Amino acid sequence: MPRCRRGRPPWWEPRFQEAGFRLTMPRQAILEVLSNTEEHLSAEEIYLAVHKIYPNVGLTTVYRTLELLVNMGLVFKFDFGDKRARYELSQGPTSKKHHHHLVCINCGRIIDYTDFIDEEKELLRRTEAGLSEKYNFKITHHLIQFYGLCEECQG
Amino acid sequence: MPRCRRGRPPWWEPRFQEAGFRLTMPRQAILEVLSNTEEHLSAEEIYLAVHKIYPNVGLTTVYRTLELLVNMGLVFKFDFGDKRARYELSQGPTSKKHHHHLVCINCGRIIDYTDFIDEEKELLRRTEAGLSEKYNFKITHHLIQFYGLCEECQG
DNA sequence: AATGTTAATGAAAACCATTTTCAATAAGGA
C-alpha cells in the first residue's frame, strides 16, 4: 500500500500534524473522496468510492475515520431521515461555507442553500443570544433543515 | 384486557374515527403516556410506562403505534443524537404549541423553547417563502435545534 | 347481544447500520 503523495500537500495536513494524528493513506483517501463530491455521502458510499482505488481499505476504517474527522471538526455528520448518517466536509479552501439544507421527503434529494442565510444569520444571532440568556445555555452549533417536496416531486 | 373507557372521550378519538383506524387499548395507553409527560420519551420508555399498567402490550406494538401516530400527525419523532428516536405529542388541547429544542451535548437534556419564536416565526416565514421561490421547493415542515451546554453542564 | 371480517397484536426472528474485538500492520520518531 503506497503512501499517498500526489501533488501539493492538502490543507488538512497541518490539522493532523498539530492534533498529533497520523495522516494515513485511508484517511487521505477518505478526505479526497469527500473533497471531490457535491453530495452528502453515507459511510458505505464513501467506502465504495475509496474501495475502487484502494480495495484493501475496510468499512470499519471508514467509520472510524469519519468519527475522527467529525471530532476534529473537519466533517459534519447529518441525519436526513434515511436511516444512515451522511457526511460532508465542513469547509476547506474550495468548499462552500456553512449552510443549511432542504430535504425532499419524497425522493430524498438534498439541496444546500446559502442564499437567504444573511437574513437568517441575523435572526440566528438574536435567537441564540436570547436563548443563551433566558436559559443560561451556551450554544455551540445548530441544525436547521427544511423538509418538503423538491421541484420534480411536486405536481 | 379490558377496554379503555375512563372518563370523557379524549380529543384524539375523532381523529381515529375519521381516519378509519381502530382505537385499541394499546393505542389509547400510548397516547395517555405521551399526554402525561413533559419529556421526550423513547419507544422503550413508552413501552415501560405502558407495561406497568398493561403488561401484555408488546414493544412491537409501541413501535407500530408510534409510526401510525407520526403518520397521522399526532406525534413528532425526533433525533437528538442519542441513537434512539424520541417522541412527543404534536399538540392537543392542553399541550404546548409548536416549539424548537435546545439539546445539551453533555447530559442530553432537552429544553423546549417557545420564547423567541415570535421573532423566529417572521424569519422562518420569509426564509421559507424565499427558498420556495428560489428552488421551487414546497416546504411542509422544518427542524430547528440548538446544541450546546445546559446551565448545569457549564463551568 | 351474537357474528363475521379483517385490522391489530405479540413473540420471536430478522434486519442492518454501526461498534467492538483482537491480532497484524505501518506511521513517524529515535
Place this chain on the structure above:
DNA sequence: TCCTTATTGAAAATGGTTTTCATTAACATT
C-alpha cells in the same frame, strides 16, 4: 533501520427497529 504504538481489517457483536406469522379483538353488521 529499529521501535513504539497508533492504526488497520476481518469477523463478531451490538442494539434499535422492522418483519413474520399465527392469534386476537375492534367494530360494522346482523
